[in-house]
Amino acid sequence: MSESSLLDKIIKNVRVVRPHNDTVELLDLGIKDGKFTQIAPNISPDQAKEVFDAQNLLGFPGVVDAHMHIGIYQPLDKDALTESKAAAMGGVTTSLNYIRTGQYYLNKGGSYQDFFPEVLALSVGNFFVDYSYHIAPIASQHIEEIPLLYEKFGVSSFKIFMFYGGYGLHGLSDQQNLFLMINKEERYDFAHFEFIMRGLTRLIEAHPEARETISLSLHCEIAEILNAYTKIVENDSSLSGLQAYSAARPPHSEGLAICIASYLAHETNCANINLLHLSSRKAMEAALTMQTAFPHINFRREVTVGHLLLDVDTPNGTWAKVNPPIRPRADVEYLWQAVLNNQVDWIVSDHACCSAEQKRSAKYPDNIWLAKSGFGGTEYLLSGVLSEGSKRGMSYNQMAKLLSWNPSRRFGVLAKGDIAIGYDADLVLVNPHESFIVKAAESESQQGYTPFEGVELTGKVKSTFLRGNLIYHNGQVLGSPTGRYLKRYHS
Helix, strand or coil: CCCCCCCCCEEEEEEEECCCCCCCCEEEEEECCEEEEECCCCCCHHECEEECCCCCCCCEEEEEEEECCCCCCCCHHHHHHHHHHHHHCEEEEEEEEEECCEEECCCCCCCCCHHHHHHHHHHHHCCCCCCEEEEEEECCHHHHHHHHHHHHCCCEEEEEEECCCCCCCCCCCCHHHHHHHCCCCCCHHHHHHHHHHHHHHHHHHHHHHCCCCCCCEECCCCCHHHCCCCCCHHCCCCCCHHHHHHHHHHHHHHCCCCCHHHHHHHCCCCEEEEEEECCCCHHHHHHHHHHHHHHCCCEEEEEHHHHHHHHCCCCCCCCCCCCCCCCCHHHHHHHHHHHCCCCCEEEEEEEEEEHHHCCCCCCCCCCHHHCCCCCCCCCHHHHHHHHHHCCCCCCCHHHHHHHHHHHHHCCCCCCCCCCCCCEEEEEEEEEEEEECCCCHCCCCCCCCCCCCCCCEEEEEEEEEEECEEEEEECCCCCCCCCCCCCCCCCC
């Protein structure tokens, strides 16, 4: 056999998990030029330059973590290095990151024509996994730039933070124009959200070939309700910690925001709507009700591993402050039931590395109101779903669908999401029977803590391959960052 016809690599003895199969098959995987090119039992080792023995471990498609934040609390280039290492150790091979103008991130306003090339320049050579960005149109000028972002940079997914117009990132605030870095006469409000939707409808009309992958994601909470309830709860000494924060951002605020967003989507014929990080029974029920009310809108529903593993009684308190909040156990169990009922489309980490020094006050470490919002967790996404999902009777194939296939289809990373011929050879090998205790000290993240500290998970990631290259193995991230920016337009 000639050198040119040899496979680059064979990964032998993989118990292959595919999103559309009902079974798990013991197979060998042949890889060439970063793609799966042969999938069969007992491929001869003589056919490849290199052979890797998976030793009968489960092989999942590389995880597509469709909701991450890179560069929100520390410089983007530094954050990309450490947090994409954390992604790799958790079996994530594609990182889709939300970004916007304004405070945090690059701390700049202005045009995305100027802003986004800087984001890309800071990203190149700093990701250990493949990556792309979702963009939030904050200023009115950004709506005019939506076609540019799609046609030049391959950005096909956009975001609205519904509470930003009248509430802060971490709590009460009356300086939103300064925070968002927009002119004082501009408003980040329902009318702005409507015009964003109309802009996306026009984009789909101009690019009908991308009708399935151009979408709008929404963080659904209502600022006026958050403001009113935060003032009430801050004056209620009977509530503290995560219970107080949940009460200050009550579930009906999520539900109402979902209803408003859904009606605006109907009004504007904005076809593809992603309802992000649904945290409560009321939010999920509202999302399902809106699906029934507006069947012509292609809704997707997302939950996070944090909202599936943690509740308001978690002992790690302020470390777990996030928006929307961690909820009581009854909400957690309702979310799990929605997952098992196929009412959730994908599960994500909402990873946002916030260092301990930034996360909570040194003087008042238990004061939830002084803590910043968000925490990392991409490294525990697959293991968390595998551990808790297995206890609840969830199949490996359904996990592959929720963690890889569904987000890859929605967000247009069409070479990802399955172990199939022609797809990128992204693979994660997992021992489903190996348990471990979560310890922040063992993570590649620079966060330095985790709200999952001390949680026992069953399902240990052993190896991660990105386009056929081994990037993580037995506790070590390997080599230099080779992640590629993924343009998501149809050529």
